[in-house]
Amino acid sequence: MALLEVENLAIEFRTRGGTVHALENVGLSVDSGEIVGVVGESGSGKSVSAFAVMGILDPAARVTAGRIEFDGTDILTAGERKLRKMRGRDMAMVFQNARGALNPIRTIGQQIADVLRCHKFGDRGAIGDQVVAALKTVRIPDPETRAGAYPYELSGGMCQRVGIALAMACQPRLLIADEPTTGLDVTTQSTIMDLIRDLVRANRKAAILITHDLLLAEEYCDRIVVMHAGHVVETASTAALFAAPRHPYTAALIASTPRQDTRLAALRPIAGSIPDLRADLPPCRFAARCPRRIERCVNEPLPRIAADGDAGHVTACWRPL
Amino acid sequence: MTSFGRHFRYVMSENPVTAVALGMVGLLTFAAVFGTVLAPYDPIATDTARALQPPSGSHWFGTDNLGRDVFSRVLAATRLDLGIAVAAVALSLVIGSVLGVLSGSFGGWLDRIVGRIMDTIMAFPLFVLAMGIVAALGNTIENVVYATALINLPFYTRVARAEAAVRRNAGYVEAARLAGNSEARLVAVHIFPMILPPLMVQISLNLGWAILNAAGLSFIGLGVRPPSPEWGIMVAEGASFIISGQWWLALMPGAVLMFAVLAFNLLGDGMRDLVDPRQRT
Numbered sequence: 217m218a219l220l221e222v223e224n225l226a227i228e229f230r231t232r233g234g235t236v237h238a239l240e241n242v243g244l245s246v247d248s249g250e251i252v253g254v255v256g257e258s259g260s261g262k263s264v265s266a267f268a269v270m271g272i273l274d275p276a277a278r279v280t281a282g283r284i285e286f287d288g289t290d291i292l293t294a295g296e297r298k299l300r301k302m303r304g305r306d307m308a309m310v311f312q313n314a315r316g317a318l319n320p321i322r323t324i325g326q327q328i329a330d331v332l333r334c335h336k337f338g339d340r341g342a343i344g345d346q347v348v349a350a351l352k353t354v355r356i357p358d359p360e361t362r363a364g365a366y367p368y369e370l371s372g373g374m375c376q377r378v379g380i381a382l383a384m385a386c387q388p389r390l391l392i393a394d395e396p397t398t399g400l401d402v403t404t405q406s407t408i409m410d411l412i413r414d415l416v417r418a419n420r421k422a423a424i425l426i427t428h429d430l431l432l433a434e435e436y437c438d439r440i441v442v443m444h445a446g447h448v449v450e451t452a453s454t455a456a457l458f459a460a461p462r463h464p465y466t467a468a469l470i471a472s473t474p475r476q477d478t479r480l481a482a483l484r485p486i487a488g489s490i491p492d493l494r495a496d497l498p499p500c501r502f503a504a505r506c507p508r509r510i511e512r513c514v515n516e517p518l519p520r521i522a523a524d525g526d527a528g529h530v531t532a533c534w535r536p537l
Numbered sequence: 538m539t540s541f542g543r544h545f546r547y548v549m550s551e552n553p554v555t556a557v558a559l560g561m562v563g564l565l566t567f568a569a570v571f572g573t574v575l576a577p578y579d580p581i582a583t584d585t586a587r588a589l590q591p592p593s594g595s596h597w598f599g600t601d602n603l604g605r606d607v608f609s610r611v612l613a614a615t616r617l618d619l620g621i622a623v624a625a626v627a628l629s630l631v632i633g634s635v636l637g638v639l640s641g642s643f644g645g646w647l648d649r650i651v652g653r654i655m656d657t658i659m660a661f662p663l664f665v666l667a668m669g670i671v672a673a674l675g676n677t678i679e680n681v682v683y684a685t686a687l688i689n690l691p692f693y694t695r696v697a698r699a700e701a702a703v704r705r706n707a708g709y710v711e712a713a714r715l716a717g718n719s720e721a722r723l724v725a726v727h728i729f730p731m732i733l734p735p736l737m738v739q740i741s742l743n744l745g746w747a748i749l750n751a752a753g754l755s756f757i758g759l760g761v762r763p764p765s766p767e768w769g770i771m772v773a774e775g776a777s778f779i780i781s782g783q784w785w786l787a788l789m790p791g792a793v794l795m796f797a798v799l800a801f802n803l804l805g806d807g808m809r810d811l812v813d814p815r816q817r818t
Contacts, residue, residue: 305717311708316708320709322726
């Protein structure tokens with residue numbers, strides 16, 4: 217039994233412009249000690265899935281099907297009180313905009329202490345020491361002084377380290393990182409990602425890395441889940457995914473990603489854009505953009521086809537590569 | 538503390554008008570605290586031998602028809618007028634900010650009910666509403682405070698509601714929610730402190746208005762009763778003497794009243810510039 221199991225999840229948003237079918241048939245599992253990447257274009261449902269795992273849904277959202285089980289707890293039916301106790305202590309989140317995720321008028325030490333106190337984590341009297349220890353784990357130099365700093369006094373990279381320290385303060389078993397390095401420069405990006413990886417590996421935690429950066433996912437994740445327009449189109453180990461992508465979308469995504477040795481002319485962009493999720497969509501939401509489309513794709517519910525000899529490499533496509 | 542002092546000096550040298558306004562408010566506060574001690578004469582002692590004397594060295598603001606020293610009365614009245622205004626504003630601040638933050642943060646039916654109540658208050662001519670409240674509840678100083686607080690309530694509620702509605706979507710609020718904080722704690726720790734600066738501006742602007750309102754109510758005979766020295770009453774009592782040439786009876790308390798309202802308005806303007814740099818001209 218994996219630490220986190222998401223099965224068959226479907227979420228829709230009721231809006232004035234119609235019902236948005238944000239997620240359909242989303243499946244995901246994360247084991248302890250594992251980093252799972254969730255990749256896809258903007259609007260593919262990555263963040264909605266992450267928030268659903270944390271038990272937070274927009275008031276306009278409705279779960280129409282599926283199950284989310286975290287360490288034996290059914291998130292979708294658990295009460296708010298129970299979820300509140302789990303958030304921050306059992307599972308925590310790191311955000312894209314690190315500075316925006318910190319309260320500008322509280323020192324970073326106060327904010328870390330808040331989380332510890334909120335979950336009555338550790339020794340009451342030694343909160344100051346715990347704050348310093350938390351800052352030390354994210355390799356912030358001179359943590360004793362920095363604990364008294366306000367977010368505006370720190371650089372973007374430092375803020376993200378504080379964000380990670382906040383998330384890891386209560387030693388959660390699952391860390392969800394939602395585009396944690398998008399606003400940072402490349403060198404900071406790799407130190408932050410190394411930090412997340414080391415923290416997860418060292419303590420056998422689990423992490424979900426949400427990103428649109430395929431190369432980042434390739435470098436840091438054990439397994440990758442590819443999402444498109446609210447569907448999980450392919451799940452595979454990182455090596456298998458890049459060696460032999462089976463879903464046409466995954467293949468297109470890889471072909472459109474610049475690498476060190478690709479020439480600009482060799483990059484092939486994916487035609488079209490994510491379909492309007494309010495419309496009545498065919499079973500395969502990639503069909504309209506897919507060069508391998510056949511009659512079946514728009515008429516029959518999608519299969520889940522495992523690759524030969526690799527049960528963990530599953531794709532939702534009638535005509536996999 | 539020294540860094541605060543340095544910052545304070547910097548801010549004040551950048552905003553000379555605010556510095557002057559702060560000095561004016563300081564002077565008023567000083568008068569409110571020490572006025573009765575500093576007054577050269579007993580503000581309610583009558584001396585008909587000295588009635589209606591024009592301003593002079595011994596009576597700076599002259600004397601009234603009963604021979605009371607107008608300067609002493611104006612000075613002694615500061616505490617009462619400022620007290621009414623501060624009490625009323627404090628009351629509407631506390632109630633208004635809580636109502637506003639709750640309706641801005643949670644929305645829904647609470648927001649709708651609070652919003653309609655505030656609309657109802659705003660629909661009245663506010664001074665007439667205050668008059669009505671004091672007339673209905675009884676002619677006492679406490680009721681002047683309650684009436685002034687009630688007519689100021691919508692301003693605080695609306696400012697607090699609008700600010701809270703913006704702040705509740707801030708990244709750090711969402712982050713704090715995902716860290717396991719309860720909704721009550723989110724509002725108290727992460728939303729409420731953020732709306733205080735605009736409320737401070739509202740307080741200062743409102744204090745001037747509350748003083749004017751309290752003086753206005755006693756001018757028409759509601760609230761404070763003679764012989765207590767109060768600016769509004771003094772203007773009212775002095776008004777009948779203007780035609781016969783004793784202008785100082787009404788003018789002196791009126792000028793001090795104007796000074797007080799101006800001081801708080803200037804301070805409020807200055808604070809708004811500090812809080813919202815986009816409005817700097």
